Amino acid sequence: MITIFNMTGKVAVVTGAARGLGRAFTEALLKRGDKVCFCDVDNFGDDNVQFLPCDVRKDQEFTDFFNRVIQKYNTVDIMINNAGILNENQWRKTVDINLTAVIHGSLLAMEHMRNRSNSGGLILNVSSLAGVMPVSFCPAYTASKHGVIGFSRSWALQPEVRKNRIRIACLCPSFTDTDIIKGTYDSRVHGPELARRVMNSYELMVTDRVTEAFLRILDDLDNNGKVMMVTPTRGNDNDNDNETEPTISGLCRIQDKQLLAKLSSGDVIAQKMKYHPSCLAAVYRERAKKRQTEAENSCTQEKNMMKETALAELVTYFFETRRNSEESVVFRLADLAYLYEERLTQLGSSSAQVHSTRLRDKLLQKMPELEAHTKGRDVLLMFKKDI
Numbered sequence: 001m002i003t004i005f006n007m008t009g010k011v012a013v014v015t016g017a018a019r020g021l022g023r024a025f026t027e028a029l030l031k032r033g034d035k036v037c038f039c040d041v042d043n044f045g046d047d048n049v050q051f052l053p054c055d056v057r058k059d060q061e062f063t064d065f066f067n068r069v070i071q072k073y074n075t076v077d078i079m080i081n082n083a084g085i086l087n088e089n090q091w092r093k094t095v096d097i098n099l100t101a102v103i104h105g106s107l108l109a110m111e112h113m114r115n116r117s118n119s120g121g122l123i124l125n126v127s128s129l130a131g132v133m134p135v136s137f138c139p140a141y142t143a144s145k146h147g148v149i150g151f152s153r154s155w156a157l158q159p160e161v162r163k164n165r166i167r168i169a170c171l172c173p174s175f176t177d178t179d180i181i182k183g184t185y186d187s188r189v190h191g192p193e194l195a196r197r198v199m200n201s202y203e204l205m206v207t208d209r210v211t212e213a214f215l216r217i218l219d220d221l222d223n224n225g226k227v228m229m230v231t232p233t234r235g236n237d238n239d240n241d242n243e244t245e246p247t248i249s250g251l252c253r254i255q256d257k258q259l260l261a262k263l264s265s266g267d268v269i270a271q272k273m274k275y276h277p278s279c280l281a282a283v284y285r286e287r288a289k290k291r292q293t294e295a296e297n298s299c300t301q302e303k304n305m306m307k308e309t310a311l312a313e314l315v316t317y318f319f320e321t322r323r324n325s326e327e328s329v330v331f332r333l334a335d336l337a338y339l340y341e342e343r344l345t346q347l348g349s350s351s352a353q354v355h356s357t358r359l360r361d362k363l364l365q366k367m368p369e370l371e372a373h374t375k376g377r378d379v380l381l382m383f384k385k386d387i
């Protein structure tokens with residue numbers, strides 16, 4: 001685990017913080033003793049914090065706002081890209097604010113944090129549960145929130161980001177009691193009736209619940225690339241084992257198929273049921289097992305991706321070296337294994353030990369124009385036409 005730095009007493013920027021979640025996040029940061037500079041298109045007055053009007057959709061305005069924060073505080077440690085709207089009739093504006101401005105805000109922060117002599121920083125992008133699942137009544141909003149996650153996770157993998165101790169994470173709340181969900185009742189969504197029904201099937205969260213998760217992800221020093229979901233019953237990814245009464249959405253999440261079948265056949269009514277403690281324990285055991293498998297799968301996927309990246313770079317290195325060399329080139333497998341291992345470590349792989357025979361086979365498979373020869377204790381790789 002990489003320890004980056006303690007986040008309290010820092011300078012934070014929050015976009016879209018005149019109300020709703022942004023305002024709640026700002027208040028929580030102030031309580032911790034951080035300095036906060038926030039912006040919004042709406043006005044807001046409070047002497048304790050610095051407010052600057054800024055429409056994050058306007059590139060120059062956003063850049064100027066960010067630079068003014070640096071002028072005032074000399075630094076930015078935390079960047080919260082929170083501003084967001086939901087309006088399917090104005091889908092371009094929705095994408096501009098929810099995704100394009102998040103990209104812009106992240107790049108501004110990264111550029112600044114990269115030059116801070118290795119003291120790093122946190123970029124927290126506010127996505128949504130709609131960033132991880134389809135939502136039929138607001139496709140553009142959903143696309144923008146999916147985009148935020150894709151963008152953040154991709155940067156999080158970059159060696160440059162890790163090297164500079166920058167962390168990029170996402171927060172994905174479910175429906176929360178703020179102004180944005182009022183749009184679900186009017187023409188800003190496709191099918192307000194369906195939106196209302198879906199929303200009613202979810203328990204509405206208070207902003208405090210999301211703020212609690214927000215503070216956790218802020219304090220988690222190992223959160224680069226993390227996507228934290230916040231739902232009424234799960235709270236966040238870590239604490240969730242205090243449900244004693246089943247709700248339909250809760251049951252869907254934990255996949256208690258037997259009980260779901262009973263409910264759908266009309267045998268029982270959700271509100272009237274309680275779990276027997278040992279059944280509940282079994283359900284939680286099952287869920288913990290499922291989560292572990294999911295975590296392992298995603299870990300394996302990430303490792304495979306790193307291996308693919310490192311191998312692709314090695315292949316490029318081969319061809320570049322060959323192209324730039326007047327003479328024939330010979331590569332020692334041991335050197336290549338070392339380079340490959342180094343690159344995997346840079347990419348963040350925790351178990352980067354390389355099996356050199358396997359690496360040789362992979363390279364020969366990727367580059368049929370190569371041949372391997374043994375010379376003493378060395379295995380050498382060279383282009384066939386150079387032999």
Ligand SMILES: NC(=O)C1=CN([C@@H]2O[C@H](COP(=O)(O)OP(=O)(O)OC[C@H]3O[C@@H](n4cnc5c(N)ncnc54)[C@H](O)[C@@H]3O)[C@@H](O)[C@H]2O)C=CC1
Binds near residue numbers: 056128176
């Ligand atoms: N409330 C909810 O159910 C959920 C909200 N979210 C996300 O949380 C974030 C915050 O939303 P809420 O606080 O819920 O909504 P909200 O509508 O209460 O707050 C959004 C804030 O962003 C500001 N804003 C809008 N356009 C802006 C622009 N161009 N430049 C600067 N500021 C701008 C608004 O003036 C407002 O103060 C959004 O990204 C939203 O998508 C995610 C999941 C659930």
Ligand SMILES: CCCCCC(=O)CC\C=C/C=C/C=C/[C@@H](O)[C@@H](O)CCCC(=O)O
Binds near residue numbers: 129173198
């Ligand atoms: C709609 C307002 C969104 C603004 C705030 C959010 O970002 C909250 C989004 C969070 C969760 C949305 C989940 C929606 C799920 C449904 O699509 C799905 O559970 C079931 C849908 C059934 C259907 O579409 O027929």
